[in-house]
Amino acid sequence: RGRPNDRSGNQRGPGVEKPERHFGTRARGSQWGGVARRGAHNASIDNGAPRPEPEPLAPPSGRSEDKWERERQQPKKVRSKRANNSVPVLELDLKYVQHLPKAERDRFVRRVNQAGDHFLEERFGEVEQILKPLVKKYRRVAELHELYGLTLYRLGRWGDALEQLQIFTDSTGDLTQLPVMADCHRALGRLDLVRKLWDELRMAGPEASVITEGRIVMAGALADVGDIAGGIRLLEQGPVKVKRARDHHVRLWYALADLYERAGDHQRARRGFQRIEQVEPDFADVSGRLASLS
Structure with missing residues (x-):
């Protein structure tokens, strides 16, 4: 199963970014990010070779497995004021713009929140237009580089996305x-x-x-080069059997079911897609995948 191309001929990735880190729980992984956003090819991950060392089975204490957000202390964050409080909003660390005149600071926050709105609506071209000049002017605001990098990722500009996300990672240690x-x-x-x-x-x-x-990305990379069996092994070593399924569990199941199908194990593939349908009926193209396997 191939990876769809964007207009420039680049392959699209599985969409593993997590906008809910910015916009709250309404931006669910199965809706705004994760393997499901990109369809079946996302599951075509890793053929995965065995890991050289055992992987930690649980996150460090004090961190929720259900959240993907920074644990470090933030000096000050600003939320945009909106009439509709149900709309997720971007949280922004203003440490590096506190010295600006109030009018400029307010304009900065307003523009970033507009970019957030566009991102949630998948208007990534508009997001880029807003963030490109802001990133150049406010280079020390790490969240700008992060959101800009995720936007470039969604636009299929892999090299540019890497540059921005590397700046974010280097400046925050996140x-x-x-x-x-x-x-x-x-x-x-x-x-x-x-x-x-x-x-x-x-x-x-x-x-x-x-x-x-x-794990999903690594498995997909292995599957890309033909090591489907390795991808299956790598995914099977993940949190497949859980009592309470989170978004990342469902994405893992989808990836695994896809690789089972690609490997010709239609029985396991069907069981995997059925499991997803039980907890997330509208997830990606699960219904169609099940129909094709029946």
Whole structure:
């Protein structure tokens, strides 16, 4: 199953970015990010070779496996004021713009929140138009580089996305966008760099959702080069059997079911898609996949 191309001929990645880190729980992974956003090809992950070392089975204490957000202290954050409080809003650290005149600071916050609105509506061209000049003018605001990098990722501009996300990672020490960076390398055919980031993730032991996204990307990269059996092994080592399914669990199930189908194991593939349908009936193209396997 191929990876769809954008207009420039680049392959699209699985969409492992997590906008809910900015916009709240309404921006669910199955709706705004994760393997489901990009369809069946996202499950075509890793053929995965065995890991050189055992992977931590649980996130460090004090961190929720259900959240993918920064744990470090933030001096000050500003939320935009909106009439409709149900609309997710972007949280922005204003540490590096506090010295600006109030009018300029307010304009900055307003523009960033407009970019957030466009991102949630998948108007990524508009997001880029807003963020490109802001990133140049306010280089020290890490969140700008993060959101701009995710936008470029969604536009299929892998190299540019990597540059922005690397700035964010270097300036914050936050590893939560490593799966997105790995998927950019995957789209560029750099299996060695995908594996390098996957190893870094495993050694760091981040939240379960982060490492699961990294696992999916690594498995997809392996499957891209024909190692479907390895991808299945890698995914099977993840949190497949859970009592309470989170978004990242469902994405893992989808990836695994897709690889089962590609490997010709239609019985396991059907069971995997059925499991997803039971907890998330509208997830990606699960209904169609089941119909094709019946």
